[in-house]
Amino acid sequence: MTAPVKSTCDKLKLEIIDHTALVTIDNPAANTWDTESLPALKTLVEDLNADRDIWALVLTGAGEKFFSAGADLKLFADGSPDTAREMSQYFGEGFECLADFRGVSIAAMNGFAMGGGLEVALACDIRIAEEQAQMALPEAKVGLLPCAGGTQRLSWLVGEGWAKKMILCGERIDAAKAEHIGLVEEVVAKGGAKDRAIALAAQVGQQSPISVTYCKELIHEARDNAMGSALPNERQKFVDLFGTHDQKEGVNAFLEKRKPEWKNA
Numbered sequence: 471m472t473a474p475v476k477s478t479c480d481k482l483k484l485e486i487i488d489h490t491a492l493v494t495i496d497n498p499a500a501n502t503w504d505t506e507s508l509p510a511l512k513t514l515v516e517d518l519n520a521d522r523d524i525w526a527l528v529l530t531g532a533g534e535k536f537f538s539a540g541a542d543l544k545l546f547a548d549g550s551p552d553t554a555r556e557m558s559q560y561f562g563e564g565f566e567c568l569a570d571f572r573g574v575s576i577a578a579m580n581g582f583a584m585g586g587g588l589e590v591a592l593a594c595d596i597r598i599a600e601e602q603a604q605m606a607l608p609e610a611k612v613g614l615l616p617c618a619g620g621t622q623r624l625s626w627l628v629g630e631g632w633a634k635k636m637i638l639c640g641e642r643i644d645a646a647k648a649e650h651i652g653l654v655e656e657v658v659a660k661g662g663a664k665d666r667a668i669a670l671a672a673q674v675g676q677q678s679p680i681s682v683t684y685c686k687e688l689i690h691e692a693r694d695n696a697m698g699s700a701l702p703n704e705r706q707k708f709v710d711l712f713g714t715h716d717q718k719e720g721v722n723a724f725l726e727k728r729k730p731e732w733k734n735a
Protein backbone atom coordinates (compact mmCIF):
# COMPACT_ATOMS: atom_id res chain seq x y z
CA MET A 471 0.00 0.00 0.00
CA THR A 472 1.36 3.47 -0.92
CA ALA A 473 1.48 6.29 1.66
CA PRO A 474 -1.34 8.84 1.39
CA VAL A 475 -0.46 11.97 -0.60
CA LYS A 476 0.24 15.06 1.52
CA SER A 477 0.62 18.72 0.61
CA THR A 478 4.12 20.06 1.32
CA CYS A 479 2.90 23.66 1.71
CA ASP A 480 0.44 25.27 4.19
CA LYS A 481 -0.83 27.50 1.37
CA LEU A 482 -2.25 24.46 -0.43
CA LYS A 483 -4.62 22.37 1.65
CA LEU A 484 -5.42 18.83 0.51
CA GLU A 485 -8.44 16.70 1.33
CA ILE A 486 -9.17 13.34 -0.32
CA ILE A 487 -12.86 12.63 -0.92
CA ASP A 488 -13.28 9.12 -2.38
CA HIS A 489 -11.33 9.30 -5.67
CA THR A 490 -11.16 13.11 -5.73
CA ALA A 491 -8.36 15.36 -4.45
CA LEU A 492 -9.78 18.65 -3.16
CA VAL A 493 -6.99 21.25 -3.26
CA THR A 494 -7.66 24.62 -1.60
CA ILE A 495 -5.47 27.66 -2.24
CA ASP A 496 -5.21 29.19 1.23
CA ASN A 497 -2.97 32.25 1.26
CA PRO A 498 -4.71 35.26 2.81
CA ALA A 499 -5.71 37.89 1.93
CA ALA A 500 -6.12 37.13 -1.78
CA ASN A 501 -4.98 33.48 -2.25
CA THR A 502 -1.99 34.68 -4.27
CA TRP A 503 0.71 32.43 -5.77
CA ASP A 504 4.36 32.67 -4.69
CA THR A 505 7.71 30.85 -4.62
CA GLU A 506 6.42 28.37 -2.03
CA SER A 507 2.98 27.50 -3.38
CA LEU A 508 3.92 27.17 -7.08
CA PRO A 509 6.61 24.46 -6.67
CA ALA A 510 4.38 22.82 -4.04
CA LEU A 511 1.56 22.63 -6.60
CA LYS A 512 3.87 20.82 -9.01
CA THR A 513 4.98 18.34 -6.35
CA LEU A 514 1.40 17.79 -5.23
CA VAL A 515 0.08 17.11 -8.74
CA GLU A 516 3.03 14.76 -9.44
CA ASP A 517 2.23 12.85 -6.24
CA LEU A 518 -1.49 12.73 -7.09
CA ASN A 519 -0.62 11.49 -10.58
CA ALA A 520 1.32 8.63 -9.03
CA ASP A 521 -1.66 7.57 -6.89
CA ARG A 522 -3.86 5.30 -9.05
CA ASP A 523 -6.80 5.84 -6.65
CA ILE A 524 -7.03 9.56 -7.50
CA TRP A 525 -9.15 10.17 -10.58
CA ALA A 526 -10.14 13.82 -10.25
CA LEU A 527 -8.84 17.04 -8.77
CA VAL A 528 -10.95 19.98 -7.61
CA LEU A 529 -9.18 23.31 -7.08
CA THR A 530 -10.81 26.09 -5.07
CA GLY A 531 -9.91 29.12 -2.95
CA ALA A 532 -10.22 29.53 0.82
CA GLY A 533 -12.66 32.15 2.10
CA GLU A 534 -15.54 33.79 0.30
CA LYS A 535 -13.97 36.58 -1.72
CA PHE A 536 -11.05 35.21 -3.72
CA PHE A 537 -10.52 32.10 -5.81
CA SER A 538 -7.06 33.57 -6.46
CA ALA A 539 -5.81 37.08 -7.30
CA GLY A 540 -2.80 35.66 -9.17
CA ALA A 541 0.86 36.28 -8.46
CA ASP A 542 1.75 38.04 -5.22
CA LEU A 543 2.53 41.45 -6.69
CA LYS A 544 4.78 42.33 -3.75
CA LEU A 545 7.33 39.93 -5.27
CA PHE A 546 7.50 42.07 -8.43
CA ALA A 547 7.76 45.57 -6.89
CA ASP A 548 11.52 45.81 -7.37
CA GLY A 549 11.99 42.46 -9.09
CA SER A 550 14.86 41.86 -11.51
CA PRO A 551 14.76 39.82 -14.73
CA ASP A 552 16.15 36.95 -12.61
CA THR A 553 13.13 37.20 -10.27
CA ALA A 554 10.87 37.19 -13.30
CA ARG A 555 12.66 34.18 -14.81
CA GLU A 556 12.34 32.23 -11.56
CA MET A 557 8.66 33.12 -11.10
CA SER A 558 7.70 32.44 -14.72
CA GLN A 559 9.45 29.06 -14.52
CA TYR A 560 7.57 28.21 -11.31
CA PHE A 561 4.29 29.28 -12.93
CA GLY A 562 5.03 27.33 -16.10
CA GLU A 563 6.06 24.14 -14.33
CA GLY A 564 3.21 24.26 -11.81
CA PHE A 565 0.39 25.03 -14.20
CA GLU A 566 1.65 22.80 -17.03
CA CYS A 567 1.88 19.93 -14.56
CA LEU A 568 -1.74 20.65 -13.57
CA ALA A 569 -2.82 20.86 -17.22
CA ASP A 570 -1.24 17.41 -17.77
CA PHE A 571 -2.87 15.90 -14.67
CA ARG A 572 -3.81 12.29 -15.52
CA GLY A 573 -7.43 12.64 -14.32
CA VAL A 574 -10.03 15.38 -14.66
CA SER A 575 -9.33 18.75 -13.03
CA ILE A 576 -12.14 21.13 -12.12
CA ALA A 577 -11.72 24.73 -10.95
CA ALA A 578 -14.39 25.67 -8.40
CA MET A 579 -14.19 29.46 -8.77
CA ASN A 580 -15.60 30.87 -5.56
CA GLY A 581 -14.66 34.53 -6.11
CA PHE A 582 -12.18 36.78 -7.91
CA ALA A 583 -10.00 34.87 -10.41
CA MET A 584 -7.42 37.39 -11.57
CA GLY A 585 -4.19 37.03 -13.54
CA GLY A 586 -2.43 33.84 -12.49
CA GLY A 587 -5.62 33.02 -10.57
CA LEU A 588 -7.54 32.82 -13.83
CA GLU A 589 -4.61 31.13 -15.57
CA VAL A 590 -4.66 28.26 -13.07
CA ALA A 591 -8.39 27.82 -13.77
CA LEU A 592 -7.59 27.82 -17.50
CA ALA A 593 -5.09 25.01 -16.87
CA CYS A 594 -7.96 22.92 -15.43
CA ASP A 595 -10.24 20.86 -17.67
CA ILE A 596 -13.54 22.37 -16.49
CA ARG A 597 -14.48 25.60 -14.71
CA ILE A 598 -17.48 26.09 -12.41
CA ALA A 599 -17.99 29.67 -11.22
CA GLU A 600 -20.15 31.10 -8.47
CA GLU A 601 -22.50 33.84 -9.66
CA GLN A 602 -20.58 36.61 -7.85
CA ALA A 603 -17.18 35.55 -9.23
CA GLN A 604 -15.32 37.99 -11.44
CA MET A 605 -12.42 37.22 -13.72
CA ALA A 606 -9.74 39.06 -15.65
CA LEU A 607 -6.24 38.81 -17.02
CA PRO A 608 -5.26 42.34 -15.86
CA GLU A 609 -1.47 41.86 -16.00
CA ALA A 610 -0.97 44.65 -18.58
CA LYS A 611 -2.66 47.06 -16.14
CA VAL A 612 0.32 46.60 -13.85
CA GLY A 613 3.01 46.51 -16.57
CA LEU A 614 3.14 42.69 -16.78
CA LEU A 615 1.74 40.00 -19.07
CA PRO A 616 0.05 36.65 -18.42
CA CYS A 617 3.04 34.28 -18.43
CA ALA A 618 1.32 31.19 -17.04
CA GLY A 619 -0.37 30.07 -20.25
CA GLY A 620 -3.06 32.77 -20.30
CA THR A 621 -2.35 34.24 -23.73
CA GLN A 622 -2.64 30.74 -25.22
CA ARG A 623 -5.26 28.92 -23.17
CA LEU A 624 -7.70 31.84 -23.04
CA SER A 625 -7.50 32.26 -26.82
CA TRP A 626 -8.14 28.54 -27.34
CA LEU A 627 -11.09 28.53 -25.00
CA VAL A 628 -12.95 31.72 -25.96
CA GLY A 629 -11.41 32.70 -29.30
CA GLU A 630 -9.07 35.50 -30.21
CA GLY A 631 -11.59 38.34 -30.00
CA TRP A 632 -12.59 37.90 -26.37
CA ALA A 633 -9.03 36.96 -25.42
CA LYS A 634 -7.88 40.28 -26.88
CA LYS A 635 -10.71 42.20 -25.19
CA MET A 636 -9.75 40.74 -21.84
CA ILE A 637 -5.95 40.82 -22.15
CA LEU A 638 -5.38 43.96 -24.24
CA CYS A 639 -8.26 46.07 -22.88
CA GLY A 640 -8.09 44.70 -19.33
CA GLU A 641 -11.81 43.85 -19.38
CA ARG A 642 -13.03 42.19 -16.21
CA ILE A 643 -16.09 39.98 -16.68
CA ASP A 644 -18.66 38.45 -14.35
CA ALA A 645 -19.62 34.79 -14.19
CA ALA A 646 -22.68 35.17 -16.46
CA LYS A 647 -20.57 36.76 -19.21
CA ALA A 648 -17.87 34.13 -18.67
CA GLU A 649 -20.43 31.38 -19.26
CA HIS A 650 -21.79 33.21 -22.31
CA ILE A 651 -18.37 33.37 -23.98
CA GLY A 652 -17.41 29.80 -22.99
CA LEU A 653 -14.84 30.71 -20.36
CA VAL A 654 -16.70 28.74 -17.67
CA GLU A 655 -18.83 25.66 -18.23
CA GLU A 656 -21.32 26.25 -15.40
CA VAL A 657 -22.46 29.02 -13.05
CA VAL A 658 -23.83 28.16 -9.62
CA ALA A 659 -25.15 30.14 -6.63
CA LYS A 660 -22.77 31.79 -4.17
CA GLY A 661 -21.14 29.15 -1.98
CA GLY A 662 -22.01 26.28 -4.35
CA ALA A 663 -18.95 25.84 -6.58
CA LYS A 664 -17.00 23.41 -4.42
CA ASP A 665 -19.92 21.01 -3.85
CA ARG A 666 -20.94 21.11 -7.51
CA ALA A 667 -17.33 20.43 -8.59
CA ILE A 668 -17.05 17.50 -6.18
CA ALA A 669 -20.35 16.10 -7.53
CA LEU A 670 -19.08 16.44 -11.10
CA ALA A 671 -15.82 14.75 -10.09
CA ALA A 672 -17.88 11.86 -8.68
CA GLN A 673 -19.67 11.65 -12.05
CA VAL A 674 -16.26 11.39 -13.73
CA GLY A 675 -15.62 8.46 -11.41
CA GLN A 676 -18.36 6.51 -13.17
CA GLN A 677 -16.20 6.40 -16.31
CA SER A 678 -13.14 4.26 -16.80
CA PRO A 679 -10.23 6.35 -15.46
CA ILE A 680 -7.89 5.04 -18.14
CA SER A 681 -10.34 5.97 -20.92
CA VAL A 682 -10.59 9.44 -19.39
CA THR A 683 -6.80 9.84 -19.39
CA TYR A 684 -6.47 8.76 -23.03
CA CYS A 685 -9.38 10.98 -24.16
CA LYS A 686 -7.91 13.99 -22.37
CA GLU A 687 -4.52 13.44 -24.02
CA LEU A 688 -6.20 13.26 -27.42
CA ILE A 689 -8.30 16.39 -26.82
CA HIS A 690 -5.12 18.26 -25.88
CA GLU A 691 -3.10 17.00 -28.83
CA ALA A 692 -4.29 19.45 -31.50
CA ARG A 693 -3.93 22.45 -29.20
CA ASP A 694 -0.52 21.45 -27.84
CA ASN A 695 0.85 20.84 -31.34
CA ALA A 696 -0.44 24.19 -32.52
CA MET A 697 0.96 26.04 -29.51
CA GLY A 698 4.50 25.09 -30.50
CA SER A 699 6.95 27.32 -28.68
CA ALA A 700 4.30 29.80 -27.49
CA LEU A 701 4.52 28.93 -23.78
CA PRO A 702 8.31 29.41 -23.46
CA ASN A 703 7.99 32.58 -25.59
CA GLU A 704 5.29 33.88 -23.23
CA ARG A 705 7.64 33.35 -20.28
CA GLN A 706 10.57 35.05 -22.06
CA LYS A 707 8.48 38.14 -22.84
CA PHE A 708 7.48 38.29 -19.17
CA VAL A 709 11.19 38.31 -18.25
CA ASP A 710 11.88 41.02 -20.87
CA LEU A 711 9.30 43.31 -19.23
CA PHE A 712 11.41 43.39 -16.07
CA GLY A 713 13.98 45.52 -17.91
CA THR A 714 11.39 48.29 -18.42
CA HIS A 715 10.31 51.35 -16.46
CA ASP A 716 6.63 50.53 -16.96
CA GLN A 717 6.85 47.15 -15.19
CA LYS A 718 8.14 48.79 -11.98
CA GLU A 719 5.69 51.67 -12.31
CA GLY A 720 2.69 49.39 -12.85
CA VAL A 721 3.32 47.07 -9.92
CA ASN A 722 4.28 49.87 -7.53
CA ALA A 723 1.23 51.92 -8.53
CA PHE A 724 -1.01 48.95 -7.63
CA LEU A 725 0.69 48.44 -4.27
CA GLU A 726 0.55 52.20 -3.53
CA LYS A 727 -3.12 52.30 -4.64
CA ARG A 728 -2.54 54.99 -7.30
CA LYS A 729 -2.85 55.31 -11.09
CA PRO A 730 0.29 54.32 -13.03
CA GLU A 731 2.09 56.83 -15.24
CA TRP A 732 3.23 54.93 -18.34
CA LYS A 733 6.31 55.93 -20.38
CA ASN A 734 6.03 53.17 -23.02
CA ALA A 735 9.61 52.37 -22.12
Ligand SMILES: C/C=C/C(=O)SCCNC(=O)CCNC(=O)[C@H](O)C(C)(C)COP(=O)(O)OP(=O)(O)OC[C@H]1O[C@@H](n2cnc3c(N)ncnc32)[C@H](O)[C@@H]1OP(=O)(O)O
Nearest residue numbers: 499500502539540541542543544582584585586608617618
Ligand atom coordinates in the same frame (compact mmCIF):
# COMPACT_ATOMS: atom_id res chain seq x y z
C1 LIG B 1 1.92 35.30 -14.29
C2 LIG B 1 0.98 35.89 -13.37
C3 LIG B 1 0.98 37.22 -13.13
C4 LIG B 1 -0.02 37.77 -12.22
O1 LIG B 1 -0.89 37.08 -11.71
S1 LIG B 1 0.10 39.42 -11.87
C5 LIG B 1 -1.23 39.73 -10.74
C6 LIG B 1 -2.54 39.82 -11.48
N1 LIG B 1 -3.59 40.10 -10.52
C7 LIG B 1 -4.03 41.32 -10.30
O2 LIG B 1 -3.57 42.30 -10.88
C8 LIG B 1 -5.14 41.45 -9.30
C9 LIG B 1 -4.80 42.46 -8.27
N2 LIG B 1 -5.91 42.63 -7.34
C10 LIG B 1 -6.96 43.44 -7.60
O3 LIG B 1 -7.07 44.05 -8.63
C11 LIG B 1 -7.97 43.58 -6.50
O4 LIG B 1 -7.46 43.02 -5.34
C12 LIG B 1 -9.34 42.94 -6.80
C13 LIG B 1 -10.03 43.69 -7.96
C14 LIG B 1 -9.18 41.46 -7.16
C15 LIG B 1 -10.23 43.06 -5.53
O5 LIG B 1 -10.29 44.39 -5.16
P1 LIG B 1 -10.80 44.80 -3.69
O6 LIG B 1 -12.13 44.22 -3.44
O7 LIG B 1 -10.69 46.29 -3.59
O8 LIG B 1 -9.78 44.08 -2.70
P2 LIG B 1 -8.31 44.58 -2.33
O9 LIG B 1 -8.40 45.50 -1.17
O10 LIG B 1 -7.61 45.08 -3.54
O11 LIG B 1 -7.59 43.19 -1.92
C16 LIG B 1 -7.49 42.72 -0.57
C17 LIG B 1 -6.01 42.68 -0.19
O12 LIG B 1 -5.36 41.74 -1.06
C18 LIG B 1 -4.25 42.38 -1.68
N3 LIG B 1 -4.04 41.84 -3.01
C19 LIG B 1 -4.99 41.61 -3.93
N4 LIG B 1 -4.43 41.08 -5.03
C20 LIG B 1 -3.10 40.99 -4.78
C21 LIG B 1 -2.00 40.51 -5.52
N5 LIG B 1 -2.15 39.98 -6.76
N6 LIG B 1 -0.79 40.56 -4.97
C22 LIG B 1 -0.61 41.04 -3.72
N7 LIG B 1 -1.63 41.50 -2.96
C23 LIG B 1 -2.85 41.46 -3.49
C24 LIG B 1 -4.64 43.86 -1.73
O13 LIG B 1 -3.48 44.67 -1.90
C25 LIG B 1 -5.31 44.03 -0.41
O14 LIG B 1 -4.28 44.14 0.57
P3 LIG B 1 -4.42 45.22 1.75
O15 LIG B 1 -5.64 44.79 2.53
O16 LIG B 1 -3.14 45.09 2.53
O17 LIG B 1 -4.60 46.58 1.13
